[in-house]
Amino acid sequence: MKNKLLMKLILGLAIVSCSLLIGCQCKHETTSKATCTDPSVCLSCGAILGEPLGHSYSREITAFASCNQEGEVTYTCERCGDSYTAKVPKLPHSGNEKITLEAALTQMGEKQISCNLCGKIITESIPYAGSSVDNPYIIKSSTLYKDVTKGEGEQYQGKYLRVAGKVTYISDYGDLKGYYLYGEMGEGVVCWVNGSELVANTDSNVEFIGFVQSLGINQIELTECKLVSDVSVSVEPGLSKETAIELKIANISSKHINRWVSFSGEIEAVVPYGSYTWYYLKGDAACLSEETHEIGETVNFIGEVVSVGELWVSIIDCQSR
Numbered sequence: 001m002k003n004k005l006l007m008k009l010i011l012g013l014a015i016v017s018c019s020l021l022i023g024c025q026c027k028h029e030t031t032s033k034a035t036c037t038d039p040s041v042c043l044s045c046g047a048i049l050g051e052p053l054g055h056s057y058s059r060e061i062t063a064f065a066s067c068n069q070e071g072e073v074t075y076t077c078e079r080c081g082d083s084y085t086a087k088v089p090k091l092p093h094s095g096n097e098k099i100t101l102e103a104a105l106t107q108m109g110e111k112q113i114s115c116n117l118c119g120k121i122i123t124e125s126i127p128y129a130g131s132s133v134d135n136p137y138i139i140k141s142s143t144l145y146k147d148v149t150k151g152e153g154e155q156y157q158g159k160y161l162r163v164a165g166k167v168t169y170i171s172d173y174g175d176l177k178g179y180y181l182y183g184e185m186g187e188g189v190v191c192w193v194n195g196s197e198l199v200a201n202t203d204s205n206v207e208f209i210g211f212v213q214s215l216g217i218n219q220i221e222l223t224e225c226k227l228v229s230d231v232s233v234s235v236e237p238g239l240s241k242e243t244a245i246e247l248k249i250a251n252i253s254s255k256h257i258n259r260w261v262s263f264s265g266e267i268e269a270v271v272p273y274g275s276y277t278w279y280y281l282k283g284d285a286a287c288l289s290e291e292t293h294e295i296g297e298t299v300n301f302i303g304e305v306v307s308v309g310e311l312w313v314s315i316i317d318c319q320s321r
């Protein structure tokens with residue numbers, strides 16, 4: 001009896017171990033062939049016997065690129081027929097060039113190419129001349145307002161400029177900082193600086209060199225700015241808290257943005273805004289202030305203009321005085 005039990009146990013163990021290690025028993029007699037994407041496997045036990053082969057593409061030009069049209073190359077797998085196409089960029093027009101307008105520091109040039117490939121005469125622009133990091137075009141802050149306006153000012157776009165100004169505000173996006181320079185009335189220069197090695201404080205006079213990225217009305221935006229040197233910048237009078245200009249509500253213009261102004265009026269509406277309060281004056285002015293005033297009260301506010309609409313102006317840091 002004991003022996004029979006032992007035999008059964010040994011037989012059972014043998015079956016279990018064989019089914020666990022079945023791979024060692026299989027001779028892999030029936031197998032599938034490897035394809036481009038699938039491996040070779042044993043159809044009895046499922047063991048992987050060979051890696052997928054990968055596609056074997058041949059290349060054929062199915063459309064030739066020209067100076068007016070993109071080309072196309074088709075890749076086809078010789079084994080399974082899988083295929084895909086890739087675009088070929090247009091060729092540049094090529095032929096005799098004639099410069100019809102010479103590029104200058106503040107003006108793009110123009111050239112005509114009589115193309116040998118397509119037979120047409122093509123007009124292309126030539127980039128501004130003479131501007132680089134080492135040879136920047138210098139504009140003084142006192143000429144910015146006049147020059148950097150829509151139309152006339154657009155000519156500075158895409159050029160390296162050197163500008164000087166007083167830092168009035170720094171916007172901080174971690175590694176990216178925007179230095180707002182202060183120049184003439186209504187004018188803003190923003191210098192976007194990547195990296196933290198450049199340190200300028202508000203109120204410091206700086207000279208930046210940078211690449212002009214965009215221009216607004218009375219605004220110029222430089223990127224890749226480098227601090228060149230601390231300079232002394234003469235600031236137009238009438239632009240501090242102490243020397244704010246008197247502004248009659250009828251005279252409001254967009255030029256007054258970011259200027260210290262003072263005006264007086266009767267309060268028409270009071271609107272709470274967090275810890276601040278908006279005071280709407282008769283005559284289309286609004287003042288964001290921590291002070292308290294009441295409707296009907298006549299006040300004289302001083303503050304920095306932050307936004308200007310067609311018939312209104314809003315100022316912050318208001319103080320009555």
Ligand SMILES: [Zn+2]
Pocket residue numbers: 026027028029042043044045046047
């Ligand atoms: Zn097998």
Ligand SMILES: [Zn+2]
Pocket residue numbers: 036054055056077078079080081082
């Ligand atoms: Zn294939």
Ligand SMILES: [Zn+2]
Pocket residue numbers: 067068092093094115116117118119120
């Ligand atoms: Zn052509």
